[in-house]
Amino acid sequence: MAVVAQLSPSSYTETTRLSSSQLSLSSTHLSSLRRRAFRPIIGPRNPTISCSVNQVQAPVAVEQDDPKSKTNDCYGVFCLTYDLKAEEETKSWKKMVNIAVSGAAGMIANHLLFKLAAGEVLGPDQPIALKLLGSERSLQALEGVAMELEDSLFPLLREVKIGINPYELFEDAEWALLIGAKPRGPGMERAGLLDINGQIFAEQGKALNAVASRNVKVIVVGNPCNTNALICLKNAPSIPAKNFHALTRLDENRAKCQLALKAGVFYDKVSNMTIWGNHSTTQVPDFLNARINGLPVKEIIKDHKWLEEGFTETIQKRGGLLIKKWGRSSAASTAVSIVDAMKSLVTPTPEGDWFSSGVYTNGNPYGIAEDIVFSMPCRSKKVTSVCREMVIMNLSRM
Numbered sequence: 363m364a365v366v367a368q369l370s371p372s373s374y375t376e377t378t379r380l381s382s383s384q385l386s387l388s389s390t391h392l393s394s395l396r397r398r399a400f401r402p403i404i405g406p407r408n409p410t411i412s413c414s415v416n417q418v419q420a421p422v423a424v425e426q427d428d429p430k431s432k433t434n435d436c437y438g439v440f441c442l443t444y445d446l447k448a449e450e451e452t453k454s455w456k457k458m459v460n461i462a463v464s465g466a467a468g469m470i471a472n473h474l475l476f477k478l479a480a481g482e483v484l485g486p487d488q489p490i491a492l493k494l495l496g497s498e499r500s501l502q503a504l505e506g507v508a509m510e511l512e513d514s515l516f517p518l519l520r521e522v523k524i525g526i527n528p529y530e531l532f533e534d535a536e537w538a539l540l541i542g543a544k545p546r547g548p549g550m551e552r553a554g555l556l557d558i559n560g561q562i563f564a565e566q567g568k569a570l571n572a573v574a575s576r577n578v579k580v581i582v583v584g585n586p587c588n589t590n591a592l593i594c595l596k597n598a599p600s601i602p603a604k605n606f607h608a609l610t611r612l613d614e615n616r617a618k619c620q621l622a623l624k625a626g627v628f629y630d631k632v633s634n635m636t637i638w639g640n641h642s643t644t645q646v647p648d649f650l651n652a653r654i655n656g657l658p659v660k661e662i663i664k665d666h667k668w669l670e671e672g673f674t675e676t677i678q679k680r681g682g683l684l685i686k687k688w689g690r691s692s693a694a695s696t697a698v699s700i701v702d703a704m705k706s707l708v709t710p711t712p713e714g715d716w717f718s719s720g721v722y723t724n725g726n727p728y729g730i731a732e733d734i735v736f737s738m739p740c741r742s743k744k745v746t747s748v749c750r751e752m753v754i755m756n757l758s759r760m
């Protein structure tokens with residue numbers, strides 16, 4: 363049985379969820395907030411969640427049997443949102459950013475959501491809304507996730523929605539982190555997996571095309587992520603193809619770690635690491651163009667046999683080895699790499715460096731087949747840009 367917050371009936375929503383900084387607002391400001399018009403509900407909302415214009419009532423706990431009945435809605439305490447217009451006036455907060463996450467009841471999301479809500483990605487003054495998409499089977503678990511988010515009292519987390527309909531959850535999304543995918547079961551052929559996931563990512567692409575922000579940045583994590591990203595972007599023709607990414611940042615991080623280990627340096631000394639190709643055992647981690655302390659790797663690591671044979675295989679098989687040890691696939695480090703990938707898309711890349719991402723290959727300078735999603739080196743030019751400028755390797759260095 364789920365317990366949700368319920369306010370008195372009316373056709374308006376938007377009340378207060380006070381954060382620590384808001385609690386220090388002056389009484390003049392608070393009374394101006396109370397006078398402010400509350401925003402009408404737009405679109406279908408749970409009729410049990412609303413409040414009067416002038417008076418905020420304490421939430422009443424009610425029992426709700428069917429979690430699906432509120433898949434359109436804000437979740438629990440997140441229905442008690444703050445008057446954002448007033449916040450904008452105070453200049454204390456930025457405009458809220460909508461982040462949609464699919465597979466939100468899964469292992470990776472269980473790490474990622476708390477990083478997002480803590481401000482690790484978009485900063486300590488950026489309020490966010492989390493739109494959590496699950497599968498029919500995971501809806502109950504999704505409620506558990508939302509309850510943990512409630513209990514964490516994140517000041518930046520202003521809205522949480524859970525549901526199974528991407529057309530509702532992707533509305534106005536500025537980020538879509540597509541983690542949910544069907545894993546390969548025992549005896550299942552790869553082609554069968556592609557078929558099922560193809561349908562999932564085609565539907566999610568269509569939903570993004572219909573309702574997401576035109577600037578939405580999409581990071582596809584669910585495997586096979588390169589193919590899924592391609593299917594997704596092909597179904598979202600109104601969104602620039604360059605906004606779609608297949609996550610290969612985890613492979614980049616793994617490669618940096620192994621080079622650092624071999625060279626005996628801390629891993630922040632490793633730069634210019636490219637993962638070429640797919641997030642799979644066919645990927646090529648590029649030690650030839652990577653650098654350690656600004657120098658070519660081969661000048662620092664003299665064991666060239668290891669570089670040419672051991673290194674590549676280690677990275678290609680790192681995920682499989684981790685599954686053997688852990689009994690499940692990497693979740694925490696994947697979440698960290700999603701955070702890294704997001705930051706790289708909104709932060710100018712340091713001069714001379716680059717990051718890896720699976721991107722749409724049209725017009726690529728490397729002679730890689732067109733019209734696929736392939737991981738390659740990318741740079742972000744300025745804060746608002748997505749990965750659009752491919753770094754041209756200096757082949758004479760190789």
Ligand SMILES: NC(=O)c1ccc[n+]([C@@H]2O[C@H](COP(=O)([O-])OP(=O)(O)OC[C@H]3O[C@@H](n4cnc5c(N)ncnc54)[C@H](O)[C@@H]3O)[C@@H](O)[C@H]2O)c1
Nearest residue numbers: 465467468469470496497500542543583584585609612696
């Ligand atoms: N690209 C990478 O670097 C990388 C790294 C690790 C894992 N992965 C992939 O990420 C995916 C998720 O991994 P996980 O460990 O979180 O798995 P998980 O099984 O713990 O969670 C996946 C969740 O997705 C949900 N789901 C399934 N179909 C869905 C749909 N159509 N819409 C929304 N949700 C749906 C499931 O119910 C489940 O809750 C897997 O495909 C995994 O192979 C990718």
